[in-house]
Amino acid sequence: MDALRFLYRTIPGRLLLRLLSARPLSRLCGRFLDSPCSAFLIRGFVRRNDIDTADYEMDGIKSFNQFFRRRIKDGRRPFDMQGSHLPAPCDGLLSVWDIRDGTVIPVKQCAYTLRSLLRDDALAASFDDGLCLVFRLCVSNYHRYCYADSGRKGRNCFIPGVLHTVRPVALGALPVFAENCREYTVIDSPCFGSIVQMEVGAMLVGRIVNLEGEGTAVRGKEKGFFEYGGSTVILLLGRGRLAVRADIAENSRCGRETPVRMGECIGTLPGA
Helix, strand or coil: CCHHHHHCCHHHHHHHHHHHCCCHHHHHHHHHHHCCCHHHHHHHHHCCCCCCHHHCCCCCCCCCHHHHHCCECCCCCCCCCCCCCCECCCCEEEEEECCEECCEEECCCEEEEEHHHHCCCCHCCCCCCEEEEEEEEECCCCCCECCCEEEEECCCCCCHHHHCCCHHHHHHHCCCCHHCCCEEEEEEECEEEEEEEEEEECCCCEEECCCCCCEHHHCHHHHHEEECCEEEEEEECCCCCCCCCHHHHHHHHCCCCEEHHHHEEEECCCCC
8 A cells, every 4th residue: 555655756756657547567577477497476466366276277387377376166255136236347446426527536636537538428318417437346245246237238449548446545645437448338227227337447457358259148147257456346227227235335326336246135125
């Protein structure tokens, strides 16, 4: 945390950050983390982040990135398949924001709008008065993610950006969603209407890897994975489409994030 404060809140730190967040350096770091030379980092990472490796498939892992994108064992993330329930697409810390006049997330007198997030005014307008669900993945979380619901899936829209960390200390200094690379698709759900599912990369995340293009999304099917770094998954839902689970709604009103696991119910169709 002290290093992040230096990077974001001092002039020398911001100069260094400009270098650290450049795409060529991110790609270079990615190549190293893909190589067997990075395997020595795994043991210390597991210890520092208290990761229970018994939950994961560990055979054949020969690099740090292979470990970071490790698969979880069958049955460790049961997926809620009830049609009127909305499941979490990933592990993470969840906060929910009402979308008012395009506002997504207010942070220290700054506001990030749907238009700057999506770079598509018409799509952004369709979510006015809806909800923005933000899942912040910590480095210890499972970094694969699934489709939140089934339906017709649009193309993957990639928006390049400068890669910055998404940890809270950074949010007071830079509008994170205006700076980070991100990729999203629109899923036309028969139950919840149009859903935007977006992945946001952070510093030293060289890749957001989505496995499928335009076609059909299947609830609970793996959509893709992140490689090393803090990351975020965002869901956008239209007005009146979701009643958020009471504890998550209360925590969000109080500015608290709620830990969730991939597959658990985070809300229901209103009136269900």
